[in-house]
Amino acid sequence: MTDPATPVHTAPLRDDRRVVLVVAILASFVVGLDSSVVNVALPAIRQELGGGLVVQQWTVDAYLVTLGSLILVAGSLSDLFGRVRIITWGLVVFGVASVLCAVAPTGAVLIVARALQGVGGALVTPSSLALIVAAYRGAAQAKAIGSWTAWSSAAVIVGPVIGGLIVDGIGWRWIFVLTAVPIAVTIPLVRRISGDVVAGHRPRVDxxxxxxxxxxxxxxxxxxxxxxxxxxxxxxxxxxxxxxxxxxxxxxxxxxxxxxxxxxxLVPLELFRARNFAVGNIATLSIYGALGMVGFVVTLFLQEVWGLPAWLAGLATLPPTVLLLLLSTTVGSFAGRYGPRWFMATGPAVAAVGSLLMVLVGSDPGAYWYAVFPGLVLVGVGISLMVTPLTSAVLGSVPQTEAGVGSAVNNAIARIASLVMVALAGVVLGGEMSVGGFHRAVIVMALLLVAGSVVSAVGIRNTHSRT
Missing domain, CATH: 1.10.287 (Helix Hairpins)
Structure with a gap:
């Protein structure tokens, strides 16, 4: 009889490590692409469907509410029924929802379709990372997570520029067609994975x-x-x-x-007895709240105050993602050898300096080169130093059998932090985007990043491997 605490391997995932990594990256690419293209489309959506800042906030947050809440259920489902099966379901739901977004006749329909996309994203996100955790160990796992972070971020690089060109050229609706394309590539690859990890028993979902x-x-x-x-x-x-x-x-x-x-x-609270898991998630709450506001506020400011076209606004916000792509794998390797603590402490502090630098902006777009660009570069360096070590610290502190739900909890906290800050954007901005509102927003970002830095420096413990 199988011990309920023991995972059941239908086949050894380590035999399929390359395919597992590619699938994990592509599945996350789908979710990341959607998030990045939507931000540059918000002004166009507002212009066609109306509703002001409220509709723009809901277009982002309807997705994040279901993603952030149901990702917890999806993490349990991933552990119980297998990472591969749950990823497949999530990709199908996400694809259907993307089509509904593309044909939405009103803001209300778009918001509902975005919520459905969040359901698909919730199924995909924890399972993709849990596949890597099941297939890799030790320093190799940290390096694989670094590759996953870097290449998944390619979606955020491609999204703003191509999404902006699509918005300016043939209309915002086509960006949701774009997000469906990686799904058609990923599903056949998922079917090539010969192994999986499932729990030895199947208790009821909470x-x-x-x-x-x-x-x-x-x-x-x-x-x-x-x-x-x-x-x-x-x-x-x-x-x-x-x-x-x-x-x-x-x-x-x-x-x-x-x-x-x-x-x-739904959430095994005993996971929080692990120091790095508890502290890492507190840091996640603060840091990802700041990053969620960065993506929302900066993109709107560039288009609605400076009047940049969508494609140029997308291009202008690329520095953090480019740096994340270039540095994450290297940082992951170093964090695997030396531990995550000081990476997690230094990264948010550097990003906070970048946020404060953007207080220098005014109504002149020329300020991009001496305030926004260097500010975003520092934010990118800070994120690159922090993201992979944070993920490794959190997931490295939980048993493999609970990697799915551990990943889900961390992802849920990150998404919930982002959606709450986007929801608060109306309060911080004063109801509409303006120079003064932007200044208040970047100060709030900096304070949150500093808080994340302090929490990490004080609370995280290094449990690294040099192998």
């Missing part, structure tokens, strides 16, 4: 926990976004914030109860 997560995150985000249109005292806003807050407050007690009764919670 449905109540999933509902509490979705209602909690979605309610808070709904309140934060809609206050910009309705005001803080509006019944809808108050009800959303109260219900969302109560759901989040009830989430932890429910998870503790499920742990005692069935041993199959």
């Amino acid at each position: 449905v109540v926990g999933a509902v509490l997560a979705v209602v909690g995150v979605g309610g808070v985000v709904l309140g934060l976004i809609e206050q910009g249109r309705l005001g803080w005292g509006a019944p809808t806003v108050v009800a959303a914030l109260v219900i969302g807050g109560l759901a989040l407050v009830g989430f932890v007690p429910w998870e503790l109860r499920v742990t005692r009764v069935t041993g199959a919670p």
